[in-house]
Amino acid sequence: MRHLMNPLDFTTGELDSLFDLANDIEKNPSKYAHACEGKKLATCFYEPSTRTRLSFESAMLSLGGQVIGFSDAGSSSASKGESVADTIRVISCFADICAMRHPKEGAPMVAAERSGIPVINAGDGGHQHPTQTLTDLLTIRSLKGRLGNFTIGLCGDLKFGRTVHSLINALVRYPNIHFYFISPPELRVPDYITDMLKEKKIVYKEVIRLEECMPMLDLLYMTRVQRERFFNEEDYVRLKDFYILNTPKMAMAKKDMLVLHPLPRVNEISVEVDDDPRAVYFKQVQYGVYVRMALILTLLEIQV
Ligand code: CP
Numbered sequence: 043m044r045h046l047m048n049p050l051d052f053t054t055g056e057l058d059s060l061f062d063l064a065n066d067i068e069k070n071p072s073k074y075a076h077a078c079e080g081k082k083l084a085t086c087f088y089e090p091s092t093r094t095r096l097s098f099e100s101a102m103l104s105l106g107g108q109v110i111g112f113s114d115a116g117s118s119s120a121s122k123g124e125s126v127a128d129t130i131r132v133i134s135c136f137a138d139i140c141a142m143r144h145p146k147e148g149a150p151m152v153a154a155e156r157s158g159i160p161v162i163n164a165g166d167g168g169h170q171h172p173t174q175t176l177t178d179l180l181t182i183r184s185l186k187g188r189l190g191n192f193t194i195g196l197c198g199d200l201k202f203g204r205t206v207h208s209l210i211n212a213l214v215r216y217p218n219i220h221f222y223f224i225s226p227p228e229l230r231v232p233d234y235i236t237d238m239l240k241e242k243k244i245v246y247k248e249v250i251r252l253e254e255c256m257p258m259l260d261l262l263y264m265t266r267v268q269r270e271r272f273f274n275e276e277d278y279v280r281l282k283d284f285y286i287l288n289t290p291k292m293a294m295a296k297k298d299m300l301v302l303h304p305l306p307r308v309n310e311i312s313v314e315v316d317d318d319p320r321a322v323y324f325k326q327v328q329y330g331v332y333v334r335m336a337l338i339l340t341l342l343e344i345q346v
Contacts, residue, residue, distance in 0.1 A: 044341055045154040045161045049175040049212040061180050064329070064336040068184075071104065077339060077346050078107030084137035085111030086129065086153075087164070088120060088144045093305060093327055094164045094173065098141045101334035110137060127156040134158035139342055141173075160341040168202045174304050175208040176337065177330035182261065184329060185300060185322060190216035195255050197224035197285055198265035198310055200231040205304040206265055210235055214244055221246035222255040226284050228277070229267070252285060256294040262287070264303040264310050264323075288312040292320065302326055 045051070052060065067074050083102040087095050091113070099109045112118045120129065126144065130153040133140050140157065142150045143164040150163035165171040183189050194213070196206050200223055210231070213219050221239070223231045223246060230248060239246050249255055256262075267282045287301065292315055303311060303323040315321050339346070 043160055045150075045157070045163075046172050046337065046341065047151050047154060047161075047163045048170050049172045049179075049208055050215075051172070054215050057176070057179065060176065060333065060336050060340055061183055063339065064180050064332040065184060067335050068329075068332045074105055074335065074339070074346055076106040077344055078102060078105035078342070081105075081107040081139070081342060081344075082137040083107060083109050083111075083338065084133045084140040085109060085113070085164075086118070086133060086140055086142045087111070087113045088115040088118070088142075088149070089165070090114075091143055091164070093330060094141070094143060094171075097327070097330045098162075098164065098173075098334050100331050101338055104331070105335055105338060107138075107338075126153050129153070130157045130161065139338060162337065162341070165204060168204050168207075170208045171204045171304070172208055173330070173334060173337065174205045175212045176333045177326060178205070178209050178263070178302060178304070179212060180333045181302060181322060181326040181329045182300075185325070186260070189213075191218045192260035193220040193222065193258050194261040194263060195222040195224050195252075195259045196231075196263045196265070197252060197287075199229045199267045199281075200225040200265070201229040202268055203265045206231070206263070207235065209263065210239075214239070214242055219244065222259065223248045224250070224252055224255065224285070226250060226281055228281060229284075252287070252291055253294065256291060257296065259295060259299050262295070262299060262301045264301060264307075266303075266306060266308050266310055283309050285310050286312060287315055289314050289318075292318055295320070 085095050102109050126149050139160045141162045141164040147167040147169035154161040200206050269278050301321045
């Protein structure tokens with residue numbers, strides 16, 4: 043039995059197969075419409091979510107399966123003190139596969155160790171968000187035609203942003219990728235990541251202003267400053283509007299640069315940018331459903 047805790051749990055070869063499957067699902071959805079008949083997905087979300095939870099549910103329903111779960115720890119027996127380890131043993135009696143989001147780093151891993159069914163980490167604290175990374179990689183591969191040989195800027199909250207940490211870890215396995223880390227000093231990418239990049243001799247540059255690197259980028263990955271990860275409101279208020287991607291900044295970028303964002307967005311991308319064909323963050327959401335369909339089939343070892 044296989045779980046997904048970290049994007050690195052899959053080799054790049056396995057990821058290629060997963061993305062080929064996702065692209066086939068995109069082209070031939072009816073072929074997969076009954077693939078999970080009789081199977082159930084449990085979504086155990088101890089932290090709020092719109093995209094991840096609903097795209098998992100949409101994915102399972104599109105495969106002909108069924109969905110159970112909770113979207114709020116307060117409505118589960120966690121509110122009575124039940125441990126994640128006990129909850130997953132119970133869920134294993136009800137479902138065939140589980141997607142779990144938890145505010146504590148490592149909680150889905152604890153669940154996986156006790157589980158009788160595959161567990162997918164749907165985001166654990168500031169640590170990892172592997173299915174968002176699969177979504178990001180599929181979006182890049184589908185729209186750019188390659189994974190590798192590009193310059194990517196990651197902008198915003200690079201300190202607490204689990205999507206950023208997961209994506210950097212996944213991208214370093216591909217050739218000739220250069221990174222720009224665009225953040226205020228307080229939200230710069232953690233040292234363990236820059237140490238890893240130095241060790242692998244991967245080129246990166248840290249800058250404070252978007253304008254310093256905009257013309258060089260093939261991809262810009264915007265992120266939200268996350269109120270829920272700050273220890274005090276004052277720091278959040280000071281930093282929340284540090285970056286706002288708008289039309290004048292987009293005018294500095296390459297004609298084929300793509301803007302991604304894991305969403306939700308707050309103020310960091312002006313709505314006027316949504317009409318720019320280079321803004322692909324809503325397409326990215328759709329790729330998230332295809333890749334989760336492919337992941338469910340892969341972990342349940344269902345071949346179509
Ligand atoms: N991108 C993402 O994880 O969004 P949700 O928090 O809405 O699931």
